[in-house]
Amino acid sequence: MEVAQFIIQILNGLSYGLLLFLLAAGLSLIFGLMGIINLAHGSYYMLGAYLGLTIMKTSANFILALVGAATLVALLGLIMERVFFRGLYKQELDQVLLTFGFIYIFMDLAKYLWGGTPRSLPTPPLLEGSLEIFGAAFPVYRLALIVSGLAVALLLRLFLEKTRTGMIIRAGVDDKEMVTALAINIKLYFSIIFALGAFLAAFGGVMGGPVIGAYPGLDFEILVLALAVVVVGGLGTLRGAFWGSILVGFIDTFSKALFPSFSMLTIYIAMALILILKPSGLLGRMELS
C-alpha cells in the first residue's frame, strides 16, 4: 500500500468510525442507564436516512433534512420508550423479542414507503468535490463527516460532564436505584437518553446518506457493526463507544482494502479476542451477562 493510499484509508476508517460512533453512543448509554439492548437502534439509523432523503427532496435543504429526520426519529424513540419499554425493565428476553419485532416492522414500513431499490442522498453542494492528499483524491464530504463526528463527540462529552442532566445520567449508569433514593425521578432521564440515542442514530443516517445511502437491510448491517463497537469498546461509557467505533471503523476499512472477502470475519475475530481477553470491553465498566 502506498503512503497516499494508506492515509486515504486512515481517513476513510476515521470517517466510518465516527459515523458508527453516532450509533454506538446511544446504544451504549441506553444500555448503561436502562439495561436495555435496543436492537431497533439500527432501524433508527435507516429511518433517519430515508426520512432525510424525503425531506431533502421536498426542501432541498440538507441541514433541515438532518435536523428534521433526527427530530422525528427522536420522537419515535420517545414514544417507544414510554409505551413499550416502561413495562419491560429487567426483562431481557422480552426486550430482545420486542426490539427484534420492531426491526421487521420498520423494515417493512420502509419498503412500503420508499420501495426496495437502494437510494442515495445527494451530497450538499457546498461539500461536493474532493481534496488532493499526497496526490490522491479524498472527498470533501468525508472530511465533513469526520469534523461533524468529532464535534458531536465533543458536545456529548460536555453534556455528560458539565450539565446536571449529564451528571444524573452518569450516576444512573453507576447505580440507578441509589439515584432514586436521592429523590431523583430516574424515569425522566430514561426518556431523555432514549430520545437522544434515537436522535443521534438518525443524525448518523442522514450524515452517512451521501456515502452509504439508504436501502433495505441497512438497518441490520449497521446494527451488527454498532453491536461490535459496544462489545469492543465496552458498554455504558462514552469513551468506550468512541474508541470502539474508531477501532471498528479502522478494522472494517482496512480489511476491506487488504482482504475484501474476509472483511466481516476480521471484525468478529476482533470481537472474539476482546471477549476472551477483556470481557468488559476495552474501556467498559460492566460485563455482558
Added chain:
Amino acid sequence: MLQLDEVHTYYGDSHVLQGVNLEVARGSVVALLGQNGMGKTTTIHSIIGFTPPARGKIIFKGINISGLPPSSIALMGMALVPQGRRIFRSLTVRENLILGYRKTKTDKTAYDLERVYELFPSLKLRSANRGEQLSGGEQQMLAIGRALLTNPDFILMDEPFEGLAPGISKELRQKVLELKKSGMSILLVEQNIEAALQLADYVYIMSKGKIVHGGSAAQLQGEKDIIKRFILL
C-alpha cells in the same frame, strides 16, 4: 416519624419480612440488630421503596408510603446511607455530594456543601477525586454526606461501620452521635451490639424476618446475654 405495621415483603418466592412492626420517634435513634440474612436490609429497602412490601403499612410523617416509588419517598424527607455505601464511582466526590442537594430548610441546621466539608474535612481534600478512588472510610463519609445534603428529617443507615478500621469506625460513630444530638431521627441497622447500644435510644432485635425483642438501650445494657441468645435464634 416512622411506623411499620405488619410489613410483609417478598423477594420472588421467598417470604423475607414476615410481619415487621417497629417505630422510630421523632428525634430518636433506633437500632435494628440481628445477624446476616435476618431481613434487616430488606426492612430498609422496604421503607425506602426499593422492595415494596406486599402487605402492611409504612407510615412516614403520617402518610402511608408503602408502594410509593423511592424518589417520592425520598422527596418527603427520607435519606438512605446504604449497605456497601454505593458511591457513584465514576462521579467526583463533589458531584456525589451535590447530586441530591436540596435546600429544603433555611435555618442554620440546613446542610450545604460547605457544612458537609466542615463535618468531613477529608472529603474537601478529595473533592475532585472520583468515588472509586476513595478509601472505605472516606466512601462511608461520602455516603453520609450525600444523605445529609438532601436535608432529610430521617436517615436510614445500613451498617455504616461495616468493614472499617477501628479508628475510623470510632470517628464515624462520634459523627453519628453528633447528628443524634442535632435532633436527627435515624434508623440504624447494626450487627454489632456495642455500637447499637452506644448510639441508639431504642433497640429492636430481628430474627428470621420478624422483630423478636425490643427495649430501650438502657434496659438492654444489662441483658447482653439475652440479646446474644435472641440474635442467635
